[in-house]
Amino acid sequence: MKQLAIISGKGGTGKTTLAGAFACLAKNKIMADCDVDAADLHLLLSPKILEEHDFFGMEKAFIKKDICISCGKCREICRFNAIGKTYIVDKISCEGCAFCAKICPEKAVEMKKNQAGKWFVSETKFGLLVHAKLGIAEENSGKLVSVVRGKAKELAQEKGVDLVIVDGPPGIGCPVMASLSEIDFAVVVTEPTFSGLHDAKRVISAARHFKVEVGLLVNKSDLNPEITGKMKSYAEESNISFLGEIPFDKDVINALIAGKNVVETGNSPAAGRIREIWKTVKDRIYDGDT
Amino acid sequence: MKIAVASGKGGTGKTTLSVNLALSLNRRCCLLDCDVEEPNAHIFLKPKFLREEKCNVLIPEIDFKKCVWCGKCAEVCAYNAIVIVPPSGKNEGTGFVFEHLCHSCGACEYFCPIISSKEASSATEINKEIKPRRLAKSISERGSNQCSGSAKAISEKKKEIGKIEFGRKGKVDLITGRLNVGEIRAVPLIEKVKKNISLNLDAIIDAPPGTSCPMVEAVKGADYVILVTEPTPFGLNDLVLAVEVLRKLSIPFGVVVNRYDYGDDRTLKYCARENIKVLAKIPFKRKFAEAYSKGIPLVEEFPECSRLFSDIFKRIESEMFS
Numbered sequence: 001m002k003q004l005a006i007i008s009g010k011g012g013t014g015k016t017t018l019a020g021a022f023a024c025l026a027k028n029k030i031m032a033d034c035d036v037d038a039a040d041l042h043l044l045l046s047p048k049i050l051e052e053h054d055f056f057g058m059e060k061a062f063i064k065k066d067i068c069i070s071c072g073k074c075r076e077i078c079r080f081n082a083i084g085k086t087y088i089v090d091k092i093s094c095e096g097c098a099f100c101a102k103i104c105p106e107k108a109v110e111m112k113k114n115q116a117g118k119w120f121v122s123e124t125k126f127g128l129l130v131h132a133k134l135g136i137a138e139e140n141s142g143k144l145v146s147v148v149r150g151k152a153k154e155l156a157q158e159k160g161v162d163l164v165i166v167d168g169p170p171g172i173g174c175p176v177m178a179s180l181s182e183i184d185f186a187v188v189v190t191e192p193t194f195s196g197l198h199d200a201k202r203v204i205s206a207a208r209h210f211k212v213e214v215g216l217l218v219n220k221s222d223l224n225p226e227i228t229g230k231m232k233s234y235a236e237e238s239n240i241s242f243l244g245e246i247p248f249d250k251d252v253i254n255a256l257i258a259g260k261n262v263v264e265t266g267n268s269p270a271a272g273r274i275r276e277i278w279k280t281v282k283d284r285i286y287d288g289d290t
Numbered sequence: 291m292k293i294a295v296a297s298g299k300g301g302t303g304k305t306t307l308s309v310n311l312a313l314s315l316n317r318r319c320c321l322l323d324c325d326v327e328e329p330n331a332h333i334f335l336k337p338k339f340l341r342e343e344k345c346n347v348l349i350p351e352i353d354f355k356k357c358v359w360c361g362k363c364a365e366v367c368a369y370n371a372i373v374i375v376p377p378s379g380k381n382e383g384t385g386f387v388f389e390h391l392c393h394s395c396g397a398c399e400y401f402c403p404i405i406s407s408k409e410a411s412s413a414t415e416i417n418k419e420i421k422p423r424r425l426a427k428s429i430s431e432r433g434s435n436q437c438s439g440s441a442k443a444i445s446e447k448k449k450e451i452g453k454i455e456f457g458r459k460g461k462v463d464l465i466t467g468r469l470n471v472g473e474i475r476a477v478p479l480i481e482k483v484k485k486n487i488s489l490n491l492d493a494i495i496d497a498p499p500g501t502s503c504p505m506v507e508a509v510k511g512a513d514y515v516i517l518v519t520e521p522t523p524f525g526l527n528d529l530v531l532a533v534e535v536l537r538k539l540s541i542p543f544g545v546v547v548n549r550y551d552y553g554d555d556r557t558l559k560y561c562a563r564e565n566i567k568v569l570a571k572i573p574f575k576r577k578f579a580e581a582y583s584k585g586i587p588l589v590e591e592f593p594e595c596s597r598l599f600s601d602i603f604k605r606i607e608s609e610m611f612s
C-alpha cells in the first residue's frame with residue numbers, strides 16, 4: 001500500500017482542489033482529510049457518514065465550588081492564566097496540565113474529559129473518506145491527524161486498497177509533521193508569489209526531514225511567470241521533481257461552486273493539466289514497483 | 291482601538307488586508323504579525339527592521355548528579371514529556387525530556403523532592419519564586435530567575451522558540467513574530483508579540499488562519515475582529531467556524547468578502563441571515579492578484595483603493611462608538 005500526501009506551505013493554494021481531483025482520477029483508493037482545523041475536502045465529495053466517533057483531547061480542570069476554600073494556590077501556579085478570581089476555570093485557556101489538581105490541598109479540582117472533536121468514516125462518490133472536525137479553539141496537536149491517518153491505513157489494508165490520498169494541513173507545525181510520517185510521496189502545492197517560494201521551501205525541508213520524496217507543483221502559474229520560472233529552477237537545483245504548472249482558470253471555482261471537482265466538469269485548461277500531473281505522480285508513487 | 295484580522299482558512303487575503311488597512315490609516319499605528327508560522331506582512335510592508343528580541347519558553351533539564359530516580363517528575367507530567375530510567379545492574383540511570391511535548395507548566399520542577407543540601411537554604415526562595423502570581427503568570431517571562439531554580443534535581447531552563455522583530459515603515463510600526471523552523475508552540479510567541487501593543491496607538495493584528503488555539507490567542511482581547519473570506523463553498527465553510535469562535539469569545543466582528551465577484555452569493559446570504567455586518571466587498575481583479583504576487587500592497591500600486599480600506603475603518607468606528 002502506498003500513501004500520497006498533498007501539502008502546502010500556506011493555506012489557499014489549491015491543495016484541497018487538487019486532492020479532490022486526484023481522488024476522482026485515482027482508481028482504487030481511500031482518502032484521508034488531515035486538514036482537521038479547516039476540513040474542506042468533504043465539500044467536494046458529497047459524503048454519506050457511515051461512522052462517527054468522538055475525539056478526546058487533554059482533560060480540562062474543573063473546580064468543585066462546594067469543596068474549594070479559596071486558598072488561591074491553584075491560581076498562583078497556573079501558568080496559563082486559566083483560573084479566574086472566583087475560581088472558575090476558563091476552559092479555553094486551560095491546557096490540562098493538572099498542576100492545579102495536584103497542588104490543591106482540598107482536592108477540589110477534578111480533571112474532566114474533554115471532547116475536542118469528532119472523526120468520521122464516510123462513503124463518497126469516489127470511495128471511502130476518513131475525515132475529522134476539530135472543535136473550535138482546541139489545540140491542533142496532530143493527535144487527531146494521527147487518528148485519521150491510522151483509520152485510513154487500517155481501512156486500506158482491510159479492503160485491499162493500494163493507495164491512501166492524504167489532504168494535509170497547511171503550514172509546518174505539528175499537524176503537518178503528523179501527516180508526513182510514512183508517506184511515500186508528497187505533492188507540494190504552491191502559488192507563484194513572493195511569499196510562496198519561501199513557504200514552499202519551509203514545507204519541503206520539513207518533508208525532507210521525514211525522508212519523504214517530494215514533487216513541486218505551481219498553481220495559477222501564469223499570474224507571475226517570472227516567479228514560476230524561479231520555482232522551476234529551484235526544483236531542478238534541489239533535485240525535486242517539478243510536476244508541472246496549472247494555469248489560472250475560472251472553471252476551477254465554477255466547479256467548486258457546483259460542489260464538484262474541476263476534472264469532473266469537463267475539459268478546461270486546468271483539468272487537462274491536472275490529468276497530466278496525475279499521470280506523473282502515479283508513475284512516481286509506483287516507481288520501482290513492478 | 292485593537293483590530294484583529296482573522297480568517298477560518300489561509301489564502302483569503304488576510305495579510306493583504308492587514309497591511310493595506312495599516313497603510314490607509316494615515317496616522318501612526320502598530321501592525322502585529324501574529325501569523326508566526328508563516329509571517330508575511332513584512333514582504334508587503336518592506337519596513338526597516340530596527341531590532342529583535344528572543345522569545346523563550348521554559349523547558350526542564352535533569353541534573354543526573356542530584357536525581358534519585360524517584361520518577362515523580364514523569365508521574366506529574368500530564369503530557370508524558372519526561373521518561374526516567376532508574377539504574378539497573380551495571381547500567382547507570384538516565385532520563386529524557388521530550389521538548390516538543392512539554393507545555394512549560396512547571397509541575398515537574400515543583401514536585402521534584404530533591405533539593406541539594408548545599409543549596410537547601412535557597413529552597414524557600416524557590417518556593418517563593420514559583421508562587422508569586424506575577425512570575426508564574428507567563429510561561430515565557432520567568433526565565434530570568436532560572437539560576438536559583440537549579441537547586442532541584444530537575445529545573446527549568448530557557449529555550450528559544452522564536453524571535454520578535456521590530457520594524458518601521460512610514461507611520462506603521464511592524465512587530466513580527468517568527469517561530470523557529472521545527473518549533474510548534476505558536477501560542478507563547480503570539481502572547482509575547484501582543485505584549486508590545488501600546489495603549490495609545492491603534493493596533494492591527496494579523497492573526498494566524500484557522501480556528502484552533504493560535505487564532506484564539508491572537509484575537510483574544512481585541513476590540514473588534516475583521517473576518518476575511520471568499521465567496522466559495524470552502525470559504526463559507528470556514529467562515530461559519532470562525533464566526534462560532536468569535537461568538538463564543540464575545541468579540542464584535544464584521545466580514546470582508548474578498549474576490550466577491552468570483553464565487554456565488556451563499557456567503558452574503560449567510561451573513562444576512564445571521565445578521566453579520568459586511569464591512570466591504572473587494573472585487574477580484576487580475577491586476578490585484580499580480581500586484582500581490584510581486585509583494586506590492588494594493589494602496590501603493592493603486593492609490594484609488596485606499597478609500598476602500600479607510601471606509602472599513604470608518605464603518606468599524608461608527609459601529610463601536612454608536
Ligand code: SF4
Nearest residue numbers: 068069071072074104
Ligand atoms: S487550590 Fe483548591 S482549594 Fe485552593 S483555591 Fe484552588 S481549588 Fe480552591
Ligand code: SF4
Nearest residue numbers: 078094095097098100
Ligand atoms: S489544569 Fe493546568 S492549565 Fe488547567 S487550570 Fe489547572 S493549572 Fe491551569
Ligand code: SF4
Nearest residue numbers: 367392393395396398
Ligand atoms: S514543565 Fe510541565 S509539561 Fe514540561 S516536562 Fe515539566 S511537567 Fe511536563
Ligand code: SF4
Nearest residue numbers: 357358360361363402
Ligand atoms: S528529577 Fe527529581 S522528580 Fe525526577 S526522578 Fe529525579 S529526583 Fe525524582
